[in-house]
Amino acid sequence: MSLSTKFGDRRGALAAVVTVVLLVLGGGILARAATAPGPPPQPDSSQASAAAPTPATSDPAPAESTAPTAAPEAVVPASDFGTLMAPSAPVALRIPSIKVSTKGLVDLNLDDKGELEAPRDAQRAGWYVGGPTPGEFGPAVIAAHVDSSRIPAVFYNLGRLKKGAKAIVDRKDGTTATFVVDRVARYPKAKFPTAEVYGDTAGRAELRLITCGGEIDPRTGHYADNVVAYAHLVG
Amino acid sequence: MRTTIKLGTATLGSALLLTLGAGMAQAATSADGNTMAKLRPVALNGVDASGTAMVTVTGNRIDVTMAASGLLADSPHAAHIHFGAEARNECPTASDDKDGNGTLNTTEGGPAYGPIVVSLTKSGDTSPKSALAIDRFDTAPGGKISYERGSINVSSDVAAAISAGKSAVVVHGVDHNDNGKYDGETKSELDPKLPTEATDPAICGVLASAPSGGVQTGGGGTADNNQALGLALGGGLLLAAMGTGAFATRKVTNRI
Numbered sequence: 169m170s171l172s173t174k175f176g177d178r179r180g181a182l183a184a185v186v187t188v189v190l191l192v193l194g195g196g197i198l199a200r201a202a203t204a205p206g207p208p209p210q211p212d213s214s215q216a217s218a219a220a221p222t223p224a225t226s227d228p229a230p231a232e233s234t235a236p237t238a239a240p241e242a243v244v245p246a247s248d249f250g251t252l253m254a255p256s257a258p259v260a261l262r263i264p265s266i267k268v269s270t271k272g273l274v275d276l277n278l279d280d281k282g283e284l285e286a287p288r289d290a291q292r293a294g295w296y297v298g299g300p301t302p303g304e305f306g307p308a309v310i311a312a313h314v315d316s317s318r319i320p321a322v323f324y325n326l327g328r329l330k331k332g333a334k335a336i337v338d339r340k341d342g343t344t345a346t347f348v349v350d351r352v353a354r355y356p357k358a359k360f361p362t363a364e365v366y367g368d369t370a371g372r373a374e375l376r377l378i379t380c381g382g383e384i385d386p387r388t389g390h391y392a393d394n395v396v397a398y399a400h401l402v403g
Numbered sequence: 404m405r406t407t408i409k410l411g412t413a414t415l416g417s418a419l420l421l422t423l424g425a426g427m428a429q430a431a432t433s434a435d436g437n438t439m440a441k442l443r444p445v446a447l448n449g450v451d452a453s454g455t456a457m458v459t460v461t462g463n464r465i466d467v468t469m470a471a472s473g474l475l476a477d478s479p480h481a482a483h484i485h486f487g488a489e490a491r492n493e494c495p496t497a498s499d500d501k502d503g504n505g506t507l508n509t510t511e512g513g514p515a516y517g518p519i520v521v522s523l524t525k526s527g528d529t530s531p532k533s534a535l536a537i538d539r540f541d542t543a544p545g546g547k548i549s550y551e552r553g554s555i556n557v558s559s560d561v562a563a564a565i566s567a568g569k570s571a572v573v574v575h576g577v578d579h580n581d582n583g584k585y586d587g588e589t590k591s592e593l594d595p596k597l598p599t600e601a602t603d604p605a606i607c608g609v610l611a612s613a614p615s616g617g618v619q620t621g622g623g624g625t626a627d628n629n630q631a632l633g634l635a636l637g638g639g640l641l642l643a644a645m646g647t648g649a650f651a652t653r654k655v656t657n658r659i
């Protein structure tokens with residue numbers, strides 16, 4: 169505060185400084201709040217259930233023209249299980265219909281409560297290293313933030329994802345795993361369907377895309393729900 | 404001035420950090436569970452194969468699905484769930500090669516994954532008694548295994564060990580000399596009628612528990628009530644600025 173004393177009137181100068189600070193902070197926060205993109209989109213209930221489990225028949229689902237319809241599996245399954253790929257870690261994720269394109273996926277592990285940790289960086293998606301790599305048999309899991317404390321993050325638009333949309337994972341070995349979305353659902357975190365999300369995928373290579381959704385729980389300051397997109401490998 | 408602003412943002416920053424802080428969904432706790440093993444080549448045995456096994460535990464019942472590829476084609480592959488209370492509950496490493504012959508046989512893997520507790524046969528008995536029931540295991544057409552078997556009964560101890568992430572899935576059968584079949588002078592330590600190639604561990608993975616609960620993937624910056632908070636906070640600070648500003652002005656006026 170030697171600066172203020174120089175000017176003689178300590179309190180006046182301090183008040184001026186405080187004023188500037190408040191103006192800057194207040195104005196900034198106000199501007200941000202006013203121009204904010206609004207709460208993240210939430211999945212429509214019509215997206216929550218999968219199309220009839222019968223594979224490769226004409227999909228009775230969505231009138232979503234943006235998303236290419238689930239292409240009938242072109243690759244011939246090796247056995248009674250569907251298309252499967254050799255293990256290779258994901259390096260990038262693209263979901264054209266909701267304009268997601270993210271590189272440099274981080275590794276996600278379980279925390280000491282056995283829960284999946286979220287990426288530290290809100291602008292990066294993460295892959296659960298304890299699960300299969302995308303394209304392998306089982307549910308590969310990619311999670312990303314819906315927003316940071318200030319701005320939208322990688323999976324801001326996940327709730328807008330529609331059945332039939334494609335999610336494309338570029339892998340370390342140079343190959344690409346293409347998945348088609350089966351459904352998108354929202355669950356209260358307290359009733360998260362662990363078995364459905366992380367459990368057996370009945371012979372298919374699948375992908376789970378997870379982010380936050382719903383309302384902010386005022387007690388925790390966190391979103392009350394998770395949005396989960398379920399997809400399966402087509403090639 | 405710089406210090407003052409820094410202080411201001413620091414305070415605001417920690418307020419935001421507080422909102423970001425702890426708190427998560429409750430984890431379901433039960434002996435039931437979903438487990439998954441990433442099957443990877445067993446050390447030293449040089450099999451370029453991989454796969455995934457998923458085991459769902461419901462009481463004393465387990466349901467198993469497993470896919471693998473890259474195995475010796477059209478040859479029986481014994482597959483088991485291994486668990487030992489005394490074992491390390493992991494897949495063997497090169498240091499488990501007790502006889503130093505450069506490969507690992509099933510027994511050498513014992514200290515890592517323990518004894519057989521479930522035989523993943525395609526039909527009939529699934530107990531350790533069927534450990535080498537070669538005619539009832541998958542023969543990996545094209546080197547691939549697509550295995551599904553539900554309602555296998557296990558003891559409570561085994562169910563608990565699997566749920567706790569302590570068991571391992573091991574698929575056996577290694578073509579060490581790459582001649583397309585199980586052969587060789589060395590006999591299996593488990594059954595002298597079989598070559599060791601038929602029983603050596605090929606791929607292995609620990610059945611780890613699936614994540615519990617959801618994921619904390621939101622900072623809340625775009626949520627409705629946070630925007631309201633932003634408006635209120637921002638507006639409030641502006642009002643406060645008006646107040647201190649007026650104070651400063653008055654001081655200046657007074658001086659003149």
Ligand SMILES: [Cu+2]
Pocket residue numbers: 481482483484485519573574575
């Ligand atoms: Cu075994």
